[in-house]
Amino acid sequence: MDTQQNTALTRALAEVPGPLPTSGVIHITLPHTDRFTAVGNHLAQHPDLSCTAVGIAVRIQSLPQGAKVGVKALAAxxxxxxxxxxxxxxxxxxxxYLRRVRDRLPSGRIITRTVFCNRPTALLHPRRPAEAPPQPAKPEPAPTPVPAPMQQPAPGPAPAPMQEPAPAQEPAPVPVCIPTAAPEVPVAPPAPSAPLFVPRVPPPTAPKAPRRPLPQPSELTPELDRAATAFLSDLHRHAPQFTLSEDDVRRLVPGVAAWLERAARPDAIRRALTDDPPHPLKHPAKLLTYRLTELLPPAPPGVDALTALDRHRPRFTVTPFQTCEDCDRAFRSPAPGHCRDCRETRAAYAQAAA
Structure with missing residues (x-):
């Protein structure tokens, strides 16, 4: 069996045209007569698709219409x-290569169709109907000239013997129609049809939403400026990866001042800005700008808001502490006097004396 296999392989290699390469793959291409699928090199050699995705695409492309291509059906x-x-x-x-299109049936039910396209790049260009080649105009046949009938002399008396017969009249010339080519009618170009699929993924050049500006304090006082500058300059001692340049410090001072104006403590600001940074941190100033903008705390409530809160807060009456005049023990009572035990002892003495 081994000898037959080696002989068959040797014979197949001998039929490969051209010299065989000394390294790399050697293709033995045998024509398929049934059960084969044509796969383009744009899919088989796609630079961005994984080998698993290429294999799944070939698997789907080889299946008949209506076959299940869900995750569970392929995993089976x-x-x-x-x-x-x-x-x-x-x-x-x-x-x-794969599209999921929502479609509405005549019954009103909405379904999702899975469509596989073997050449997705061809769908980006609108298809145009094939134009029939212009056929030359057929010339009209020239009319056949009809000779005029000969005029017959009317019967009458015989002519005189010495009179010569009149010469026969020649037929009148008939105009001949010369065919001319029909004027060319300008053909309007066909309107391009809409593409079958519209990509759902936005293009890389889609406009991005504008970034929110760095928060600003209501008034950048000298005290706030000095405190924010000192905070940013001292930040690298607590987090070495947040080493800022002088320009970055001056640019971020208004944002830190807005936090300080909202009664945020420096340790709380430091913890919010430097907690769990990405590794490696390439642009610390950009990360601080983002966190100063997105994590800005709310403004503290004013005096009016606190007064309204106190007005709606439920009131509780608290009985004050008093000191007993006999045993010096503390007890709660709206007025000074004796504790309960001393009152009971006094009542018992009064009852015994009576």
């Missing part, structure tokens, strides 16, 4: 798990 026939298959489907959908 592939050795990859559901997570790898789901990731591969997301890759194919991001590169346009």
């Amino acid at each position: 026939h592939c050795k990859e798990g559901e997570k790898r298959i789901a990731a591969a489907l997301r890759e194919l959908e991001a590169h346009g």
